[in-house]
Amino acid sequence: MSYEWHVNFHLDLEPWDEMERRVKANLGERSTGKDIENKEKEELHPVIGGKDSYAPIEDFYARLQLLSQTIGTRTDHDANENKWSTLAKTVYADAILIKNSEYNQYIKQARSNYLDLLDMSTPALTKVDLSLLPDHSFFLYIPFTLSAPYISKDDTSFYVHENPVRKDPVLRVPVVGSTSWKGSFRAALRWTLKTEDDDPQVICLLGNSKGEEKNFKRGRLSFYATFFDALEVQVINPHRRETGAGDKPIHIENVPRGAKGIFALLYTPIVPSEPDGPLPDWGEVLKDLETVGKAAYSLLGETGFGAKTAAGMGRAQKDIVGTYLVMHRWVKPIPPSPPHEEEPPEQFQPDNDKFKDKDGHWQIYETNEELKRHISGDKARSEYKRQRETYREWQKQRVQWETWQKEIARLREQADRELLRLNLTELKELKHLREQVEKQVKERNDE
Secondary structure, eight states, rough: OOOOOHHHHHHOOOHHHHHHHHHHHOOOTTHHHHHHHHHHHTHHHHHTTTGGGGOOOOOHHHHHHHGGGTTTTTOSSSTTTTHHOOOHHHHHHHEEEEEEEEHHHHHHHHHTTTTTHHHSSSSOOOHHHHTOOOOOOOEEEEEEBBBBBBBOOOOOSSSSSSOOBBBOOOTHHHHHHEHHHHHHHHHHHHHTTOOTTHHHHHHHHHHHOOTTSSSOOOSSEEOOOOSSSSOOOEEEEOOOOTTTTOSSOOOEEOOOOOOOOEEEEEEEEEEETOOOSOOOOOHHHHHHHHHHHHHHHHHIIOOSSSSSSSOOOOOOOOOOOOOOOEEOOOOHHHOHHHHHHHSSOOOOOOSSTBOOTTTTTBBOSSSHHHHHOOOOOOHHHHHHHHHHHHHHHHHHHHHHHHHHHHHHHHHHHHHTTEEEEEEEEEGGGGGGHHHHHHHHHHHHHHH
């Protein structure tokens, strides 16, 4: 026995014309075309149904691989070329559409068996998780339901037909990969900002476009895979102009309308140009949040994702119950600007060294008696008084600056103890994430 299991269960298909003669002889002269078609299907139904000699193969996808052996099968007659392949596709479509949606049963079982693995691939991060990340990180979690089918293309070379939807290579469950989401989000971001890939904000959020070799930068957004819970097959049968009938049906897999999935992204506020530099301020993070929310709405509700988006495919329903945004580090409003354009020097710096002592320190004399005792001459004392006014202005600015710094430190210290969470129910709310966050911050400030 071979170690390759599919070799042991190889489909021994006779030439199509011989099989057709045998079926007609067994059915008799009164048989109709439908009778012949049903009898022909019986040749392959045990494979897809896991019956007879195929009963030991419990895995549905493994039986699909057996059925895939018919692809490219040829007979001695060109007219009958690929007839087994066409029949196999029909049997497969029957199993998906009619026979209790067997692939959907397979998906349900796979999701049940590997629930922990799926949760790791698309995690529902909490406040505790986000508290381990840099300040101002946020996580957006959107459970959605398709309002139109999702179409993609798998790169498998061994399948029962030519148009399979992309599936996870291990679980065989329909999936949108994290890199696919990033590409679709980039397109939605360009649409939202009315710009191109070289826009600084696009690079900041998503990094350089594909193919960039110099000065490569990583973006602030990370995406997670999405696993769907259903699959169906559409059959298109183009008609010939000469006969008005179709004889080469095209099978196209898709994730159907009503299927459920989860879109999730994580924002970590690194600065692409300075990965080891300071984190962006709260205002810049709010600007990124606003852009991300609008692009997410555009992606799911307007532009769509996957193939055939121009035809309306790959869009989500307006209800997104269970959606939430978690932001690490809720901060109180910081003054929009410091009291001065530049920080005053820590030590007073007079315009000359005339009134410094032997140790190089500038001395402050408040009374006239002190002035007369330490500085001789009316001209020198007048010059000192002008320098003293400059000192007092510096002292005032320094006090204002230090007060402002202490207030910022106080606000940040309070922020360490709280995180912000928003719960959303409709797709359109994504367009107003910033306003909702600012409203919640203001309400907490007023408490």
